[in-house]
Structure formats: structure tokens, C-alpha cells
Amino acid sequence: MDFKFSDREELLRKTARDYAEKELPPRMEAMEETGEFPVELLPSMGAMGILGVITAPQYGGIGMGQLARIIVLEELGRVCPAIPMALQVHHMCTYAIGTWGNDEQKAKYLPRLAKGETMGVVAVTEPSGGSDVAGLQTTAKLEGDNYILNGRKCFITNSHTGDIWVVIARTGEGGKGLSAFIVEKDYPGAKTGRKENKVGLRGANTGELAFTNCEVPKENLLGQEGMGMSIAIRDIVECGRPGMTAVALGILNAVCEQAVKFANERSLYGKSISKLQAIQWYLAEIYSDLEISRLLAYRVGWMLDEKIDCAAESALAKQYACEAAARSARKAIEIHGSYGIMKEYPVQRLLRDALVTIPAGGTAEISKLVLARQALAVFGQG
Numbered sequence: 598m599d600f601k602f603s604d605r606e607e608l609l610r611k612t613a614r615d616y617a618e619k620e621l622p623p624r625m626e627a628m629e630e631t632g633e634f635p636v637e638l639l640p641s642m643g644a645m646g647i648l649g650v651i652t653a654p655q656y657g658g659i660g661m662g663q664l665a666r667i668i669v670l671e672e673l674g675r676v677c678p679a680i681p682m683a684l685q686v687h688h689m690c691t692y693a694i695g696t697w698g699n700d701e702q703k704a705k706y707l708p709r710l711a712k713g714e715t716m717g718v719v720a721v722t723e724p725s726g727g728s729d730v731a732g733l734q735t736t737a738k739l740e741g742d743n744y745i746l747n748g749r750k751c752f753i754t755n756s757h758t759g760d761i762w763v764v765i766a767r768t769g770e771g772g773k774g775l776s777a778f779i780v781e782k783d784y785p786g787a788k789t790g791r792k793e794n795k796v797g798l799r800g801a802n803t804g805e806l807a808f809t810n811c812e813v814p815k816e817n818l819l820g821q822e823g824m825g826m827s828i829a830i831r832d833i834v835e836c837g838r839p840g841m842t843a844v845a846l847g848i849l850n851a852v853c854e855q856a857v858k859f860a861n862e863r864s865l866y867g868k869s870i871s872k873l874q875a876i877q878w879y880l881a882e883i884y885s886d887l888e889i890s891r892l893l894a895y896r897v898g899w900m901l902d903e904k905i906d907c908a909a910e911s912a913l914a915k916q917y918a919c920e921a922a923a924r925s926a927r928k929a930i931e932i933h934g935s936y937g938i939m940k941e942y943p944v945q946r947l948l949r950d951a952l953v954t955i956p957a958g959g960t961a962e963i964s965k966l967v968l969a970r971q972a973l974a975v976f977g978q979g
């Protein structure tokens with residue numbers, strides 16, 4: 598196994614870091630207040646290849662892999678985690694169209710998404726329960742040249758900034774009766790609903806999509822009828838969970854930086870608190886969680902690029918890194934004493950951001966189901 602990044606990946610990391618440090622801090626206060634994603638950055642993100650990092654060059658992307666994507670999201674998240682939250686779902690949309698779309702669909706939608714003309718959306722979750730994908734209720738009925746969609750999606754990232762939606766809807770019975778569609782925001786009967794007011798990752802907007810006799814041209818079916826469940830699950834496993842892992846990794850980087858900075862600067866008993874063993878233990882635990890999460894994240898990126906099945910590794914990385922980000926942010930707050938819960942210090946925001954990563958892309962309990970299944974399969978042979 599080779600732990601060395603390619604020159605291209607190193608360059609991408611540096612470029613993403615420089616971009617994040619220059620462009621994101623001036624916008625973060627407004628993002629926090631308004632809950633709005635800074636859409637004015639989309640063209641520059643497109644030009645740098647951030648939006649089309651996993652999109653093939655023939656469709657306007659830079660055709661790098663999932664490891665490169667994790668690197669970019671980590672660097673952006675180190676400065677402002679809401680940005681990679683939004684972008685990771687945008688990538689899920691490009692991944693779905695790039696993987697299951699036909700040539701016409703790819704040519705029509707991917708260049709717009711790679712360039713940053715708009716953002717991509719993937720809509721699976723419904724008010725009836727996100728964990729029970731097979732039970733979703735939005736219907737799609739073929740009538741003439743259109744599928745007619747009726748139903749409602751909730752907790753959808755980029756709901757109010759994305760114009761290209763990959764929507765999972767029911768064309769038949771049970772889990773095998775789901776299909777995926779590319780829906781444009783302007784299609785008759787498609788509407789955005791309420792915007793959620795989240796405690797963290799506020800700059801990535803989350804909201805509802807509603808379909809009332811929404812007319813979707815039949816050529817916008819993604820893959821074949823009945824493939825919706827497999828598209829949804831594979832998009833989550835191969836793109837969504839690695840993406841959420843990278844968001845959490847970005848948060849862990851920021852938590853570690855803030856914890857060390859404060860511990861070095863705060864002086865008690867005539868010396869820096871970083872000399873106190875209790876504080877050093879916190880730092881050691883935070884640092885360990887960062888490094889473990891990083892290894893788990895990069896392993897998944899590497900496995901995906903090598904086309905190795907990694908459903909369990911993807912669930913493990915996501916679940917571990919998101920929980921690690923939350924517990925590490927909590928420890929960083931302890932290091933700060935009362936300053937930790939003051940708005941001027943970023944650690945309180947990092948805790949709020951980390952908490953939001955936990956259900957997004959599948960809850961901790963659902964990840965544990967995947968991991969238990971893996972443990973039973975690997976060690977249960979007697």
C-alpha cells in the first residue's frame with residue numbers, strides 16, 4: 598500500500614487550501630447569519646475544478662478520483678465546513694448522472710454542474726423517514742411522454758440553490774419499484790418548500806422539494822425503471838458517506854488547530870495551559886481522532902478509486918469521523934473554559950457543525966447496522 602499522494606493531488610490540496618483561506622473567511626459571518634450558500638463563488642470553484650473534480654474532462658470536469666475529492670472537501674472544511682457540506686451533495690448529483698446517465702444526459706447536465714452554472718441536488722429523504730428508503734412514497738407514473746411526479750422530499754441539501762435534482766420516486770411496489778429521475782427546478786409542478794433553520798453547517802441550505810403533478814420528460818429517467826434503490830444506495834455509499842467523512846475531517850482539522858492555539862496562548866499559574874497534563878490529554882485525544890479519521894477517509898477514497906467494494910469501510914469512516922468531530926469539538930470547548938461557549942470563538946460553531954454531520958448521509962445507527970452485518974459476515978463463519 599502506498600500512502601503517498603500524486604503530484605496532482607498535492608497540487609490540488611494546496612490550491613484548495615489557498616482558495617479556502619482567501620475566499621471563505623470574509624463570507625462566513627453572513628453565511629452563519631443568513632443560512633445562505635455564497636453562490637457567487639460557484640464560477641471560481643468551477644474554474645478550479647472543485648465542482649467537477651470527479652466529472653470526466655469531456656463533460657467539463659477535471660476527471661480526478663474520490664481521493665482527490667476528499668482532499669478538496671477536507672481543505673475547504675478546515676476553513677468553513679458548510680461549504681463542503683453543500684459541495685459533497687453537488688458531487689453526489691454529478692456522480693449519479695456520470696455513473697448512470699446516458700450520453701445525452703451527461704452532455705446536457707454535467708458541463709453546467711462542473712462549470713458552476715448551478716448546483717446539483719440528490720433527493721431521497723421524505724417526511725415518512727429517511728432511513729427507510731424502500732418505504733418512500735413519492736410516485737412517478739408514466740403518462741405519454743412524461744413521468745408525472747407527486748410527493749414531497751425533506752432535509753434536501755442545496756434545495757434552494759440547485760436547479761438540477763436527482764429524485765428517487767416510486768414507479769412500482771417495494772424496494773424494487775423505485776426509479777431515479779433528473780428533474781429540473783423549472784419543470785411544471787416542481788417547487789421548493791420551506792428552508793430549514795439548522796443549528797450548524799448553516800451556509801449549506803437544507804429544505805423541502807415538492808412535486809404536484811410535476812411533468813418530467815421520460816428521457817430524464819436515470820438508468821432503467823426499478824434501479825432507483827440501487828442508484829440511491831450506491832450514490833450514498835460511494836459518494837455521500839465519503840463526502841460526509843471529508844466534511845467531518847475538515848471540522849477535526851479546525852478543532853485541532855483551535856484547541857492547540859488556545860492551549861498555547863492561555864496562561865495560568867504563570868505558564869501556558871498546554872503544559873498541564875489534563876489539557877495535553879485532551880489534545881492527544883483530539884489529535885488521535887483527527888489522524889484516525891484521516892486514515893479511514895483516505896482509505897475509502899483509495900478503495901473507490903481502485904474500484905474495490907467498500908460499503909463497510911465507507912460506513913465506518915462516516916460514522917467514526919462524524920462522531921469524532923463532535924466529541925473533539927466538545928473537548929476543545931473544555932480547553933477554552935468559558936470562552937468556548939462564546940460566539941467569538943469558533944469552537945462552539947464547530948460543535949454545532951459536527952452535530953449536523955451525524956444524521957446527514959445516514960444516521961449512526963444505520964452505519965452500525967452495516968458494520969454489524971460486516972462483522973457477522975467476516976467473523977461469523979464459525
Ligand SMILES: Cc1cc2nc3c(=O)[nH]c(=O)nc-3n(C[C@H](O)[C@H](O)[C@H](O)COP(=O)(O)OP(=O)(O)OC[C@H]3O[C@@H](n4cnc5c(N)ncnc54)[C@H](O)[C@@H]3O)c2cc1C
Binds near residue numbers: 720724798
Ligand atoms: C444536514 C443534512 C443534510 C441532508 N441532506 C440530504 C440530501 O441532500 N438528500 C437527502 O435525500 N437527504 C438528506 N438528508 C436527510 C438524511 O439523510 C436523513 O435525515 C437521515 O437519513 C435520517 O432520516 P430521518 O431524519 O427521517 O430519521 P429516521 O429515519 O426517522 O430515524 C429516526 C431514528 O431512528 C433510527 N433508526 C431508523 N432505522 C433504524 C434501524 N433499522 N435500526 C436502528 N435504528 C434505526 C435512526 O438512526 C434515528 O435515530 C440530510 C440531513 C441533514 C441533517
